[in-house]
Amino acid sequence: MKFFIDTANLNEIREANDLGVLDGVTTNPSLMAKEGITGESNIKKHYVDICNIVDGDVSAEVIATDVAGMIKEGTELAALHENIVVKIPMIKDGIKAIKHFSNEGIRTNCTLIFSPGQALLAAKAGATYISPFLGRLDDVSTDGLNLIHEIRTIYDNYMFDTEILAASVRHPMHIIDCAKIGADVMTGPLSAIMALANHPLTDIGLQKFLADYAKGNK
Numbered sequence: 001m002k003f004f005i006d007t008a009n010l011n012e013i014r015e016a017n018d019l020g021v022l023d024g025v026t027t028n029p030s031l032m033a034k035e036g037i038t039g040e041s042n043i044k045k046h047y048v049d050i051c052n053i054v055d056g057d058v059s060a061e062v063i064a065t066d067v068a069g070m071i072k073e074g075t076e077l078a079a080l081h082e083n084i085v086v087k088i089p090m091i092k093d094g095i096k097a098i099k100h101f102s103n104e105g106i107r108t109n110c111t112l113i114f115s116p117g118q119a120l121l122a123a124k125a126g127a128t129y130i131s132p133f134l135g136r137l138d139d140v141s142t143d144g145l146n147l148i149h150e151i152r153t154i155y156d157n158y159m160f161d162t163e164i165l166a167a168s169v170r171h172p173m174h175i176i177d178c179a180k181i182g183a184d185v186m187t188g189p190l191s192a193i194m195a196l197a198n199h200p201l202t203d204i205g206l207q208k209f210l211a212d213y214a215k216g217n218k
């Protein structure tokens with residue numbers, strides 16, 4: 001299972017990368033805005049900065065919503081660095097753009113996936129990754145993990161190469177459940193990744209080991 005971090009914050013990206021388990025980064029326009037990164041040239045520079053930290057796939061999202069605009073923007077983003085994956089929204093023109101990039105050998109991440117049908121269509125178009133937003137489905141009282149299950153079944157039935165990138169992950173149990181289902185990738189906040197390491201019995205056990213060592217080695 002690949003671990004991506006879902007942020008545009010360079011310090012958080014460095015911290016996750018330093019852990020040695022980071023396989024990539026996802027961003028979106030909201031995450032860029034949250035870090036105060038605005039303007040085309042600043043945004044592009046920020047993508048390059050991220051690529052220079054992490055040796056893995058970095059999703060860079062297009063803003064255009066028409067096929068010609070998405071192709072122009074996506075081509076420019078892909079040229080920034082070999083690790084860039086062009087992130088395209090699941091809309092009609094987005095499907096056409098994904099097909100174009102697939103033919104050109106440019107990798108894509110189809111974002112804003114909320115149904116199995118959308119995931120099927122994106123795979124048919126040749127998306128490298130699809131991003132089902134499980135947390136946002138949970139937010140509206142719909143089982144987000146069930147969507148990951150359904151997509152896994154469909155992709156396995158037909159041996160699609162498209163990777164399921166579970167997105168909108170909010171906490172460590174989302175990560176564990178996605179791993180049980182067989183999502184290829186998860187992208188989540190640093191807090192969820194770090195929380196996987198915690199267990200009170202680990203802390204208690206370590207304290208006892210150290211105390212016992214200290215007693216015998218005075």
Ligand code: G3P
Nearest residue numbers: 006026028135136167168
């Ligand atoms: O990768 C998609 C993700 O950024 C959405 O997460 O928490 O805003 O639903 P969230």
